Amino acid sequence: MIAEAALEALTSLLGDRLSRSKTDLEAHGRSESHFPLTPPDAVAYPASTDEVAGIVRICVDHGCPMIGWGAGTSLEGHGLAVQGGLVVDFTRMDAVLEVRAEDRVARVQPGITRERLNEELRATGLFFPVDPGANATLGGMAMTRASGTTAVRYGTMRDNVAALEVVTADGRVIRTGGTTAKSASGYDLTGLMVGSEGTLGLVTELTLWLQGQPAAIAAATCAFPGFNQAVDAVVETIQTGIPMARIEILDAASVAAVNGYSDADFPLMPHLFVEFHGTEAAVAAETEQFHEIARDHGCTGFEGATRPEDRTRLWRMRHHAYWAILASRPGSRAIVSDVCVPISMLSQAVEQTQADIAQAGLQAPILGHVGDGNFHAILLLDGSEAERRAAEEVSAAMIDRALAMGGTATGEHGVGLGKLKHMAAEHGAAWQIMGAIKRALDPQNLMNPGKLVPQGS
The missing domain is CATH 3.30.70.2190 (Alpha-Beta Plaits)
Structure with missing residues (x-):
């Protein structure tokens, strides 16, 4: 539970933009996928970077976990408050701050969705190309290193984020990256933050590369x-x-x-x-x-x-x-596995996955962004424990096979809760290094705890 002193300080900062209503808590405790309802203790709706920095400082002072929230469209339970705490909802920080058409960049707040950004860009002859399907927020897309249908040509969020503004786990506001075509200056902190799933800081601004409309x-x-x-x-x-x-x-x-x-x-x-x-x-x-x-x-x-x-x-x-x-199966939920393999191994990976699904007796349609070797099995669940176990076994076999082929456990959905148990097999000792980075930047483990890195990091 959040300490009363923390709630008082947050209320002083945000007023009625700090919510503890049951409706709000339940809305921020749901995942698009199979995870159970996991409500936070409170929801904050900041309107500026200064407010986010203030939220972080209050939470650090009182040992309160913080979980960033965009559109809530993630499939691996990224936004669930598994250790309680405060969900920081960025949907009121949704402005286009600047478009520099001559440099093909846009500076935006994290709560704007990709569809709305492209609506705002129509008159410029430019567009933002990353399309994960869901009308996700740009902040959430950056934090999960999203990709989607157009990645085969335009790349993923890793390739399309030029710079970030981030509130770190101690309340500092930092800027990473820039808008030059290249830089040899220092660590790539933008690359570190993109895909960090909110475990290292809260993103308050993004500078994005744009493309010319064909x-x-x-x-x-x-x-x-x-x-x-x-x-x-x-x-x-x-x-x-x-x-x-x-x-x-x-x-x-x-x-x-x-x-x-x-x-x-x-x-x-x-x-x-x-x-x-x-x-x-x-x-x-x-x-x-x-x-x-x-x-x-x-x-x-x-x-x-x-x-x-x-x-x-x-x-x-x-x-x-x-x-x-x-x-197609009313009342069902799904485990969605999104492995990615080298293109030369794609046919074999899909064929063996189909065989696993048939042997398990599951309903599990397959689709995906196969131009870059990424495919999804939508493992439908009827609510029974037997079917859940069978689906988890098929998903694990998909991942083990992908790793053996030189692929990855997740091509675009991210790690969150669902893929956490496969990280050691994919990364080996490098996963411990990720944990060390997390401890260095977030020593109290308050930024989206329980996700991405080894437990206890």
Whole structure:
């Protein structure tokens, strides 16, 4: 529990923007995935960096854990207050502070969502490319090192965050990084903070790299007789060097769920959803080159989409696939495993995962951002302990296989609570170094404790 003296100090600082209502606590104690309700003791809604620094100093003085919160869309329980304490909700810090079109950078507060940022950028001819599907906040995306459908061309948050303003665990406000194309000056503290999941500090400002809006965009869908043929088409496409903007895969079960949820009529076969960005001539050539590869692997029903409204509908269906899959089994929750493997191992990894799912007797559609070797199994749970154990075993086998192939336990969802037990196997002694960094920067273990690093760090 938060000490009464801490609550009094926080109320003095924030007034009615410190909440202890049951509704607020429960709203900030839920995860998008399978974790149980874990309410915090209070929720703070700061409006400025100074207020965040004040919150941190009060919490440090009283030994109160602090957990950052954005849109609450994470899948690994990142925002849950597993040791109690204060959730710091950044949704009121949602301004675009500056856009420097000539340098292709934007300076924003952490609570702005990626969709709203791109709405604000429309008149500039620029856009922010990282698209995890959910309309997440930029602060949350940075802290989980998010990626998504466009990572195959534009990279992840690691590649698109130029600089940060961070309130550290002792209440200091620091700035990391800059807006030059390169720097050889000191430790890369921006890189350290991006993906730290709020365990080292609270981000209060981000400077982001922007991209020019392409002159032409074309999307397409195509069906394959089997999942492996679709995967093999992806592998050949990437190895050929075609500069795809997006290349997504859905198995037949995912397609069935999307049809039911989004009133679509895709054939009940594995599908690729793809998109090309560039000049009119380049997009036309790349689309045809991809179509040739897809035909060689048994593709049928190649359907193009060049009108903005058609592309928007297509990607909305893809982005809603997770909720479509949940809706396909009413009342279910899911363990979502998001391994990433070298592209040459992708077909083998998916085939063996499908075999594990079938042997366990689970419903678990597979989809993912396969252009960079990242795929997700949505392991649906009916609430029984037997099914949960079976799903956890399949997820663990996926991760063990990915690590043996030189891959990672999580391509984009992050570690949080769900992947914590796999960190030692993936990182070895380096995981202890992460714990040492955590102890050096947060000696009281108040910043999002219980996540990412060895327990006790």
